[in-house]
Structure formats: structure tokens, C-alpha cells
Amino acid sequence: MVRENINIGVEMIKPSSPTPPHRKNLRLSFLDQLAPPTYTHIILYFEANDNNCHEGSDETSRKLKRSLSDVLALYYPLAGRIRPEESCVECNDAGAEYSEARFSEDRISDVVENPVVEELAKYVPAAPYGGGDVPLAVQLSFFGCKGVAVGVCMSHRVADAMSLVNFVNAWAAVCRRDAKTVDFIEPTFDLATRFPPADFSRFFPPEAPSPQPPPPEKIVTKRLIFDEQKLAALKKAAAGPEVEKPTRVEAVSAFIWKHLIGASSAAVAAEGGKNNNGGKNRAFAAIHAVDIRSRANPPLPNQVFGNACARSMAMTTAAAAAAEEERNYSYYDVVLKLREAIRKADAEYVGKLENGDEFLEHYSGTEENDPSFKDGSKTLEICCFTSWCRMPAYEADYGWGKPVWVSIIGVPTRKNLIFFMGSKSGDGIEAWLNMAQEDADVIQTNYNLLFSSS
Known part of the structure; x- marks a missing residue:
């Protein structure tokens, strides 16, 4: 119809x-x-x-x-x-x-x-x-x-x-x-x-367009539901000595990033590591958007309008990821790496952001801006996470009662862009994954395996 x-x-x-x-x-x-x-x-x-x-x-x-x-x-x-x-x-x-x-x-x-x-x-x-x-x-x-x-x-x-x-x-x-x-x-x-x-313009001059841009990948949007029971199982799998109680965002982020790295490494291995030194010169970054309102000193009011957020970044290399897999790299190891990165987005970090020129000078020399990523001798695969879980979207009442569901939409033009939406009950997560089809399939398969007995 x-x-x-x-x-x-x-x-x-x-x-x-x-x-x-x-x-x-x-x-x-x-x-x-x-x-x-x-x-x-x-x-x-x-x-x-x-x-x-x-x-x-x-x-x-x-x-x-x-x-x-x-x-x-x-x-x-x-x-x-x-x-x-x-x-x-x-x-x-x-x-x-x-x-x-x-x-x-x-x-x-x-x-x-x-x-x-x-x-x-x-x-x-x-x-x-x-x-x-x-x-x-x-x-x-x-x-x-x-x-x-x-x-x-x-x-x-x-x-x-x-x-x-x-x-x-x-x-x-x-x-x-x-x-x-x-x-x-x-x-x-x-x-x-x-x-x-x-x-x-002083730090990032316009880049010349590539004469032969790579063909666009097919990006799909997949929605995975982590209810209270699934989150409990995942957090248990991700717990360890220094992170006894992972947050739901940490646990789900670790699950997605770990298997995304695995999917990318498997794809390179299947192609024989062409054009990238056997895949050894690859790096992976997980970037979390972090609300800085409460992290600033003095704190910013919750009602401040604008982009009151910064980003934390965890990185690993293909070689490190391979070595970690050999020793049974766990969700806990990934959670620990992510938590350490997020903790760096503290009041001192926010203070650096208050002088944009100084921050840009510092940022332009960070590992993420290594010139070898731009000339092709190294590759960097970035996965961006944004969590809306603590935002009171389900409180919106126009006079008809509160919403029965709150959603976003897919972003088919952005690879490895992940959104976390809170469930109406407040104890679950909807993970919205914008990924290449083959990577999304790997995440789905591991999701099914992990929760097959749930």
C-alpha cells in the first residue's frame, strides 16, 4: 500500500x-x-x-x-x-x-x-x-x-x-x-x-581537494536495544579491578568499539593488508562527546545555550589491538581505556578550551593530527559516540501527556557515528549505529551471540 x-x-x-x-x-x-x-x-x-x-x-x-x-x-x-x-x-x-x-x-x-x-x-x-x-x-x-x-x-x-x-x-x-x-x-x-x-585559519589552512576521492561506502543505520537485563550482563562482562561498576554508556561503548576494531582488522587481513604495510600502520580512535557544564570551574549553568561540550579521545593501534586480542583482550580492558580518556576532560582541560587560540596550537600537534594520517602512510579510523541518556527528553509534555517514544534519525552520510538514547523506563539504552554495512553486521552478530541466552 x-x-x-x-x-x-x-x-x-x-x-x-x-x-x-x-x-x-x-x-x-x-x-x-x-x-x-x-x-x-x-x-x-x-x-x-x-x-x-x-x-x-x-x-x-x-x-x-x-x-x-x-x-x-x-x-x-x-x-x-x-x-x-x-x-x-x-x-x-x-x-x-x-x-x-x-x-x-x-x-x-x-x-x-x-x-x-x-x-x-x-x-x-x-x-x-x-x-x-x-x-x-x-x-x-x-x-x-x-x-x-x-x-x-x-x-x-x-x-x-x-x-x-x-x-x-x-x-x-x-x-x-x-x-x-x-x-x-x-x-x-x-x-x-x-x-x-x-x-x-592560522592553524588549519584549507586543504586541497583530492584528485580522485575514494568511492563512497554504503552507510546503514542499525538500532540495538540494551534493556536492563542485557545491560546487567554486559556490565558484568566489562567489570574489573579498577572499574568494578562500569556505567551503561561505558559498557555499551566498549562492546561496540571492541568489535568495530575486530571487524576492521579482519577486513584488512582478508584483503592481505594492501596499501597499508599489512595493516600495521592503522590506528583507531574512540571519541566521546562530553558535556562540560558541570566539569567547568566555575560550573556552567545547565541552561546555558550553545555547544557546551568537549571531546575525549582514546586511541590504540592495529599492532596493539592484535597483541591485546592474543591475550584475550576483554571488554574490561576497553572500558578502562575509555574511562581514562573521559576523565581527562576535567576542569583543567576545560580551562584550556577557554583560550581557543592556545588550544588550537596544542591540538594541531596532537597524535590525531599526525601528518602521516593525511599523506596516506598511516590510517586513522575514528568512532564517535554521543550519549543522550541523561537528557530529559521524555519529560516534554505539550498538554497531551509525555511521549511514548523519543527517537533520532539515521545519518547515512557519517561513518562510525554512534548515538545512545535512553529508554522511556530510564534503565535501558537504544544504540543507534551509523556504520558500513559489513561492520554493522559484525556488531549485530556479536550482539546476538552475547545475549543469545538472555
């Missing part, structure tokens, strides 16, 4: 009150400059209930647009336009993009219970690499079962995942007229005061 998809149109929603003249220009911070020019997505799914059914789609639409206009008066940069060449947001009240769509054959229960991750992108208004100067785009989707989904796309140039979730909760609170919650999570926009923008 061909599913009906009726787009109702796109309009610009402007703030309910004009942005004051002294706020017309928001500097991007050094941390914002480090963020990729992509959109971050979140989709909240709400089952039909007495509130959203009885008021009808027209009233639901009216409430969302009115409340969006009101919350944009607080989050005024999201109604502006990004000027990356000037490292700022022009807060000109041009508006956020708002669209609606109807999916008469779709049912919330089907999407939640048996999601097809490749199809979820239809519930958001912008592709991951849409780029552009619009900081915010939202889409309200109406389902045939009378349920609704709210899809939000926010530019990573201006905000991290915590800022996105705080915005969603503020918008929901305005919609249900919860002034107390709105006051509690009202944003601040002074990140550039602590982390002023830096001149990147």
Missing part, C-alpha cells in the same frame, strides 16, 4: 515579541566553531488521548504555532540567521521554519513497536546535512490513529543536544502554560564570554 503523505506547507514563525536592539548579534563561541555544520534531530511521538483528539488538528496546530512564537521570544537566536563567516547569529527575528504533514496510513503503535529507521526521516523537516543559515526547523506530523509526532531540527552550529532538549521542554511548558517550568529552564546566551571565538 502506498502511504499517503500530505504536506500542509511551510511557514516562518517569528517571536511573539521583537528582540531588543542590544541582542541583535550573538557571538558564536569557540566551542560552537568546533561543531559540525549539520542539523541535530529529535522526534517525540505522542499517542492519541482526550486532549489532542478532542481539540482536533486545527487547534493542535494553532497551539503549537502560538507557543512556538512565544518560546522564540526566549530563544531569540533560533529565529535569527547564522553568519558563520562572521562567527555570529544575526538575531533578526526572521523566524523558525514550521511545517505540517499528514500520514493517514501510519500508526504511532506501529512506529514505536517496529520502527523502520530508514523511514523516520519523513517526520523531520530537514536532512542531517541540510546545512543552511536557519537555526531551527520543526514539523508537526498527524497520524491516521490521531496520534502526533513533533520533529525538531536544530543547527549544531549554535547548540548541542542538551540545548536542543532544553528548548523542546521549554516549548512544551509554554504550550501547556506551565510558567514555573519555563522560568526554571530559561536559557542564558553567554557561552562566548567564557569561550571566545578563535582564528582557525
Whole structure:
């Protein structure tokens, strides 16, 4: 059956009150400059209930647009336009993009219970690499079962995942007229005061394009569910003398990275290690995005808007990985390596970020920027992890109750990009893996083997 998809149109929603003249220009911070020019997505799914059914789609639409206009008066940069060449947001009240769509054959229960991750992108208004100067785009989707989904796309140039979730909760609170919650999570926009923008051109001049770029790999998105029982088994397997109680994020990260390294090493061995000295000149990095709000000294408020995050990096080489496998390298060994890396993202590290030019000078000489990785004599395979597990996305209530599911979408243009989403119950993890097909298959096989008796 061909599913009906009726787009109702796109309009610009402007703030309910004009942005004051002294706020017309928001500097991007050094941390914002480090963020990729992509959109971050979140989709909240709400089952039909007495509130959203009885008021009808027209009233639901009216409430969302009115409340969006009101919350944009607080989050005024999201109604502006990004000027990356000037490292700022022009807060000109041009508006956020708002669209609606109807999916008469779709049912919330089907999407939640048996999601097809490749199809979820239809519930958001912008592709991951849409780029552009619009900081915010939202889409309200109406389902045939009378349920609704709210899809939000926010530019990573201006905000991290915590800022996105705080915005969603503020918008929901305005919609249900919860002034107390709105006051509690009202944003601040002074990140550039602590982390002023830096001149990147001095350290990283533009690279010449490759004359023969490698053929693109097929990237797939796979969603693996680690419920409480599976997490208990994995954490037990990853525990050891110095990490008696691994966190759920550490345990799942170790599971994925260990088997990704194994898959890559096996692939090189199968090809005879061509063009890379038998595969010996390969290195692997695991990068975790780390929220620095509580790590800074003095701490940053939870409500600070922007990219208040840094990255921790653990590295190993193909030779080291092979030697470790020979001595039965365990999940514990990987957890220990990851924890040591994350602990380095401390107050001292955050302090270095406060002087962007000095940090860039230091970073340009780190192992990750070894020139041999760029000239092809060595290869570096990076796996990036981002955890949303502690973010209160399931608290968003627009007046219809809390969402029955919160999801992201696949990112088919980014290899080895891993997202961790918390489950509604709060004790599980949904791991969203964007990987080459063959690597994803290896992870799936090891997942099935590890939990075959669960």
C-alpha cells in the first residue's frame, strides 16, 4: 500500500515579541566553531488521548504555532540567521521554519513497536546535512490513529543536544502554560564570554581537494536495544579491578568499539593488508562527546545555550589491538581505556578550551593530527559516540501527556557515528549505529551471540 503523505506547507514563525536592539548579534563561541555544520534531530511521538483528539488538528496546530512564537521570544537566536563567516547569529527575528504533514496510513503503535529507521526521516523537516543559515526547523506530523509526532531540527552550529532538549521542554511548558517550568529552564546566551571565538585559519589552512576521492561506502543505520537485563550482563562482562561498576554508556561503548576494531582488522587481513604495510600502520580512535557544564570551574549553568561540550579521545593501534586480542583482550580492558580518556576532560582541560587560540596550537600537534594520517602512510579510523541518556527528553509534555517514544534519525552520510538514547523506563539504552554495512553486521552478530541466552 502506498502511504499517503500530505504536506500542509511551510511557514516562518517569528517571536511573539521583537528582540531588543542590544541582542541583535550573538557571538558564536569557540566551542560552537568546533561543531559540525549539520542539523541535530529529535522526534517525540505522542499517542492519541482526550486532549489532542478532542481539540482536533486545527487547534493542535494553532497551539503549537502560538507557543512556538512565544518560546522564540526566549530563544531569540533560533529565529535569527547564522553568519558563520562572521562567527555570529544575526538575531533578526526572521523566524523558525514550521511545517505540517499528514500520514493517514501510519500508526504511532506501529512506529514505536517496529520502527523502520530508514523511514523516520519523513517526520523531520530537514536532512542531517541540510546545512543552511536557519537555526531551527520543526514539523508537526498527524497520524491516521490521531496520534502526533513533533520533529525538531536544530543547527549544531549554535547548540548541542542538551540545548536542543532544553528548548523542546521549554516549548512544551509554554504550550501547556506551565510558567514555573519555563522560568526554571530559561536559557542564558553567554557561552562566548567564557569561550571566545578563535582564528582557525592560522592553524588549519584549507586543504586541497583530492584528485580522485575514494568511492563512497554504503552507510546503514542499525538500532540495538540494551534493556536492563542485557545491560546487567554486559556490565558484568566489562567489570574489573579498577572499574568494578562500569556505567551503561561505558559498557555499551566498549562492546561496540571492541568489535568495530575486530571487524576492521579482519577486513584488512582478508584483503592481505594492501596499501597499508599489512595493516600495521592503522590506528583507531574512540571519541566521546562530553558535556562540560558541570566539569567547568566555575560550573556552567545547565541552561546555558550553545555547544557546551568537549571531546575525549582514546586511541590504540592495529599492532596493539592484535597483541591485546592474543591475550584475550576483554571488554574490561576497553572500558578502562575509555574511562581514562573521559576523565581527562576535567576542569583543567576545560580551562584550556577557554583560550581557543592556545588550544588550537596544542591540538594541531596532537597524535590525531599526525601528518602521516593525511599523506596516506598511516590510517586513522575514528568512532564517535554521543550519549543522550541523561537528557530529559521524555519529560516534554505539550498538554497531551509525555511521549511514548523519543527517537533520532539515521545519518547515512557519517561513518562510525554512534548515538545512545535512553529508554522511556530510564534503565535501558537504544544504540543507534551509523556504520558500513559489513561492520554493522559484525556488531549485530556479536550482539546476538552475547545475549543469545538472555
